[in-house]
Structures are given as C-alpha cells and as structure tokens.
Amino acid sequence: MAQTLLTGDLSFKENPLFEKIIQDLLKQNYSVCDNFFELQLIDNLRDRLKILHNHSELKKAAIGNKVNESISKAIRGDYIQWIDERLANPEERLFFEAINTFKTYLNMTCFMGILHQEFHYAVYPKGTFYKRHLDTFQNDDRRKLSMVCYLNDDSWDKTNGGELVIYPENSNEVIIHPLLGRVVIFESQLLEHEVRPVFNDMRLSITGWLKTR
Numbered sequence: 001m002a003q004t005l006l007t008g009d010l011s012f013k014e015n016p017l018f019e020k021i022i023q024d025l026l027k028q029n030y031s032v033c034d035n036f037f038e039l040q041l042i043d044n045l046r047d048r049l050k051i052l053h054n055h056s057e058l059k060k061a062a063i064g065n066k067v068n069e070s071i072s073k074a075i076r077g078d079y080i081q082w083i084d085e086r087l088a089n090p091e092e093r094l095f096f097e098a099i100n101t102f103k104t105y106l107n108m109t110c111f112m113g114i115l116h117q118e119f120h121y122a123v124y125p126k127g128t129f130y131k132r133h134l135d136t137f138q139n140d141d142r143r144k145l146s147m148v149c150y151l152n153d154d155s156w157d158k159t160n161g162g163e164l165v166i167y168p169e170n171s172n173e174v175i176i177h178p179l180l181g182r183v184v185i186f187e188s189q190l191l192e193h194e195v196r197p198v199f200n201d202m203r204l205s206i207t208g209w210l211k212t213r
C-alpha cells in the first residue's frame, strides 16, 4: 500500500513554463508569460466575452459596497462578469483545467496552500482605466496570486493604451502591454498596479485570484 502511494508521488513531472513563473515570482514578485494558454483557447474565450458584452451581460465593476458610483467611476471603469466554474462552457472548462494544473503544481512545489480561485471577464471600453491599487481587501488577505489573461486579438496596437503598470517596491515601474494571449501573474499582497487609460478599441481580459484558506 505504502509502495503504491510512493509511486504515485514520484510521477511528478517538472513543467518548464511553471518553473519559469515560479523563478520570476521568487525574484521579482511578478511574471509575464506569453504561452500559458493555447491561442485557440484565447480566441474562443474572446468570442465568448464578446457575446456576453453584446448581450449586455457584464456589469459595472464596483470597488466596495460603501463607495458611491461616481467615486467608483473615478477609480475604475471596467465592466465585469464573474465566471461560475460549475456552469462553465467548454472553453471556460479548458481555461479552468489549465488554472487547476498550475494551482496543483504551485501547491506541490512551493507549498503555497492555494485552495480556491475566482475569475471574471473584464472589458475596458475606450476612456476607462483602473487607478493604482492593491488587490487585497482590508480584513481579507486570502488573495495570494493575481492573474490577468489578455484576450485582445493581434490587431491590438500599443498606441491603444490600456497598459498594466506594476510598481515594485524597490525598482522602477514595469509597463506591460495587454497583448494577445499574454498572462501576467503577481503577488496580490505585495504589488501595487494600475491599468492606464484605454485610448482606442475595447480592452478584453480575464482577471482572477488564487486564494488561500
């Protein structure tokens, strides 16, 4: 019996992509990765998000229940829809499969204790932004890693704006363009960041958090 368990444990296979992300996180608290998902999956998720958007399924994102709408709008202008994993359609299921594989890997190799995740679609229309912030709430530090997956297609131009800017504590700001298929992962409790105003087009993404406890 013990023998069987041991054999199971030894079946662990090193994943170079995940190892790179882990090394980046250890070194600088963030990682930018351009091949986390298959491009076909990104295309399908983009189509899904566009359908939701066209059917007005997305809601204005809030920043907390005590803040009124005009203040909220001065802080963030995106529209979101949470993805319910239990109701996921085939492309969302593939998305969560990749996330779960990553989560299991982190827990096995880094003992990160990730138990839950939450993800939402996001659309930033022209003129919107999200001011500099930290992704953790007061009295709730369960968000461990933030993940942003960009769904813009390859016509996205750098002059469209909408850059993610990360502010590491001891070094210069890092500017990241929301390019097709790019995934950015960072320490939710450590790195302040912002979304710069979108000048053109509609900025599409899925954002989420890997959470402890």
Ligand SMILES: O=C(O)CCC(=O)C(=O)O
Binding pocket: 130, 135, 148, 163, 164, 193, 194, 195, 205, 207
């Ligand atoms: O879309 C991005 O690049 C970041 C979004 C973000 O910071 C958030 O939703 O908390």
Ligand SMILES: [Fe+2]
Binding pocket: 133, 134, 135, 146, 193
């Ligand atoms: Fe954020």
